[in-house]
Every structure is written in C-alpha cells, then in structure tokens.
Amino acid sequence: MAAARRILPQLTIQDLEKKFVGYYKRNIKASHRHLINPQTADKVAKSFGDLHKYVIIEKDPGPGVLTKALLNAGCTQLVALESNQKFLSVLKELENDSDGRLKAYYSDINKLDLIPLYQGYIPPVYQSGDILGHIKPKSWDDDIVGRVIGVANNTMGHRFTISYLIRLIERSGLHRWGRWQHIAYYTEKTARALYAHVGTPIYGRITVLSNILCNISTLSKDHIDEFFPRGMAIKGNSMELICLETKKHCELSDEALKFLDPILQQVFAARRQPLLNRLESIAPGSYTVLEKLKIPPRKCASNMSPMDFVELAEAFSSWDGRMTIFDSYL
Template sequence: MASDPRPVLPPLREVIAAYGLQASKALGQNFLLDEQLLDRIAAIPGPLKDQPAFEVGPGPGGLTRAILRAGARLVAVERDDRCLPALAELSDSFPGQLRIISGDAMQVDAQAEAGTGAHIIANLPYNVGTALLVGWLSAPWEPLPWWSSLTLMFQMEVAERIVAKPGGDHYGRLAVLSQWRSEARIAMKVHRSAFTPPPKVMSAVVHITPKPSPKGVELKQLERLTAAAFGQRRKMLRQSLKSVPGALDALGQIGIDSQRRAETVSVEEFVALARLMSERS
C-alpha cells in the first residue's frame, strides 16, 4: 500500500498553544479543531485538486489544512498578525500551494488575488461575514461571477436567511439577493461545541453556486425594490413601494396584488418587477 504523501502536521491544539492563539472576540474568531469535520467542509465544493481557492480568516489554519490537503492552490487573508507565523509554517509544509495575505478581507480585491474561477471557502468571522457575502453576490455576472462557488460558515440564523423561502420570518433581502442568480443550500449544520471557544449559537455551512444572471435585470433596481419592500415588511406593497418610482405601476402590469406583503413575494416575482423597471429606467 502506498504511503500518504501529505505532510504530517501537529494537532491544532498544539499549534494554538505554541503560538498563543487564543480566539479574539473583537475579531469574531471561533476556531474549528476537528480535522475530520474540516475535511468534510473542504469537500463540499467538490474536487479541489489544482483549483484556485480563497479563504478569509484562517486563524491557526484548521480549514486551511483541509483545503490544502484537498490539493487546492490557496490564497488566505488574515488580519490577526498573531496567526501569521503558524500559517507561514503551514505554507512550508505545502510548498507552492499557499499564499498568505496579511490584511483586512474587506479591503482586499479577492478576484485580483485569487484569480477567476476561485472557490471561496471560509469559516467567516461573525462580524463581517454577511458584508463579505453581499459583496461577492453583488459582483458583475457576465454571465457568471468571477468565483466558482461559495462554501461559507455562518451563524445558523444568517444561514437560514440566505436559503429562506417566501412566507417565513427568515425570508428577506438576503434571500432574494442570494437566490435570484444563485442556488443556495445549507450543506452542513455545525454544533456550537465543535468550536473553540464555543459560540452562543449554532452554525451552518452554506454552499452557493452561481447560475447565469437573468437577462435585462439591473442589480440596483432589485436592491431598491427589496430595500423598500422589506424595510416595511408588515405593510402592504402599495404602501411599502410607493416611494419607489414606477413600482406600483409595475405591480399592476405584472399582476402582483398590491395588498400582498413583501414576505409573500417570490424571488421570481421580485426579479420580474426589477426587469420591468430596469427596462423603463
């Protein structure tokens, strides 16, 4: 039997102890140490051998290890300087596979750094996770975005908002933005006890794959519509959308009852509204 060519690495707990990497609450850090669980997360996007990948907030490098073991060419962005020596050691163990950027992911041009076609895989810091997701979902679609897939860890409540269907309390602007030109699903639920330190809430890994952008729809129109509609989600559309020029006329043309509330309007109906308004703008 052939031996495993992958490097033998010290347990993550030893790395954390050696470099004094207690999780920082200010940076929204919660570390995952279960290597089998981490390998399962890295497997969600599919085969990563020789594929470009991008990770935000690798911390001590738990998920980073799993992505590298899967064979990806990884760019990782870390703003916590304490973690950089541990990550550099990991880079030495996987020659040519890992490039580390010291900086804030909110300020980094992920496409320029990771390259078109990259799989974004991350246990996102809780305090910037949603903002990063919205940025990636708002990228130009021509007819697809620069990234191939998103495999992201969120608090369970955020994960439910991303995949929500019409009619429930979780359904809102984030669901529409996530689903109008992507497929979003909860790929794995992760118990709070899997993290160090354990967060107060459950978490989940969301997997998002892009699909061709609907023709004739401007993102800014969709954002204006959903901002107004869900900004007053308990009110009827005739009230919540009256501040958006042309929205009430578009409702009538498409045949959407203006007495409905935003939470009952499907992603497809919001897209149809945005398309009609985009054509008129």
C-alpha cells in the same frame, strides 16, 4: 516521477486550545470563530473532490486547521486571506512548508478592491488582481474558477454574504475572473435566512438575492464545539456549511439586475408595509408597474417570492420612469 506531496501534521484540539487560547482572549473579537477539529476539517476538504482544478481562497483561516486539511487533500492553489496579524506568522510558516501551494496575505476579504488608505479605508486592503493576476478569466458559461471558503463572522455573516452577492451582480472583484462557489459555515439562524420560505419572519433581502443568483446546498452540519472560541451565546448547537454556487444563467437581464437590490433594500426596510407605499415614496408613478404585473396594492415584500422580484425588476428596467427611480442607488 513527481515528488511525494508533504503531509502537514495537525495538532490535537487540546494542543490547539493551549496554543491559541491567548490569541482569542487578547486579539479576536467575540464574534470570530474558527474550525479547530482536524477530523472535521479533513472531512470537509475531502468532500470537495478534485482540488487540483480550482483556486481556493480561504477567508480568515486563523490557526490554519482547515488550511492544512486542504493542502493535505491535494489543493495546489490555496490563497489564505487573514485579517488578524496575530495569526499571520502561523500561516506564513505553513506557506513555507507548502511547496509553493499556499500564499498567505494580511488581507480582509471584505475589503478586497476597496480604495486605498489615503482615500479613507483602513488596512488590510488588497486588490484581487494581486492575488489572482496569474489566473486566466473564464467565461460565465464555463466551469467555476474556484471556491471561497471560510466561517462567516457570527454577527456579520449577513453583511459578508450580501457584499459578496452585490459584487456578483456587478461582476466586480473576484467575479471578474468568472463564477465561484461561496462556501461558508453559518450559525443556524443565518443559514436559515438563506433558504427561508416566503412569508416567514426570517425571509428577506439575503434570501431573495441568494436564490436568484445562486444554487444553494447544505454540505454539512457540525457541532458548535468543533469551533473555537467555545461557549459563545448563539441560537442552536451547530454550524451549517452552505454552498452558494453562482448560476451560469440568471433569470434576470443585465439591465434588470441593476434594479434588483435597490428594490430589495427599499421594500425590506419596512417588510410589512405595502410595496405600493414603499415604491411610490421614491419613484412616483411606479404604481403603473405594479398594476401591469397585477400585484395587489396591499401586498408586502415578505409575501413576494424570488420569482416575483425577478418580474418586478424586469418590469422596472423597461418602465419609462426608470431614469428617476432610486437615484441614490443607481
């Protein structure tokens, strides 16, 4: 008979605040936030269902409240990537108590697979092969490999998610192993940008990328006081737990995918200018592509749906002038 799984005790919110308040005051940038309510962490962990099937990578777990909840819910392959050394000792203690189910690394998930320090990048830099080398890659048609879970940085939430989506397009980094679920808590403002409607002020590059590449769902909304540090100036009083699950089949061909983000960067840099002006400025003659698609010459990026951009990227991928388009991007 298998040995019973050890249940790791959680500290109360009050004890967590007493233990870690100094860490935040001295060492954590104001934009960082961690889930500190054990009950909410347990609810989130249990909502994931069977945790034996997947690898889970936790981004910046901090004091390890969600980490413990995931282990207590049955996670058997948990990787904690912590970019702040002050929390690493806490996570290493958890690793020692996890019966081999947790591996904690001093690593910034945004720097996975970047060039080492001697070529210009500052630690913590890690290679995804070092943490996933034991995992057999899956076909894009198979089930997901695992989940990337965390709290998106308050001021860098967009950049973190866009970086993840760009690597998805390239099928580099974690995506070399197959499809993932990207699950993160976002501020209300950032969450709205993921599922914004066409024509709204918040609709933009991240909206289009996430909707074309992923299936999006809201898993939970939790009050801002369940995260630490408290009292930070953000709009809204809750954090939204959003799941971006990589689609098995994207509407775009592999060749067209190469053009998607360069187009989005260019046209959303001046979202209210006509697409014709934005594209002609870097790819003379591209007006023929817009004419073929019957896109009005005055139409701007904020009024283009994700499917409109799918058609635009496909058209550019087969355009005779495609070799000169976005030379600085491709």
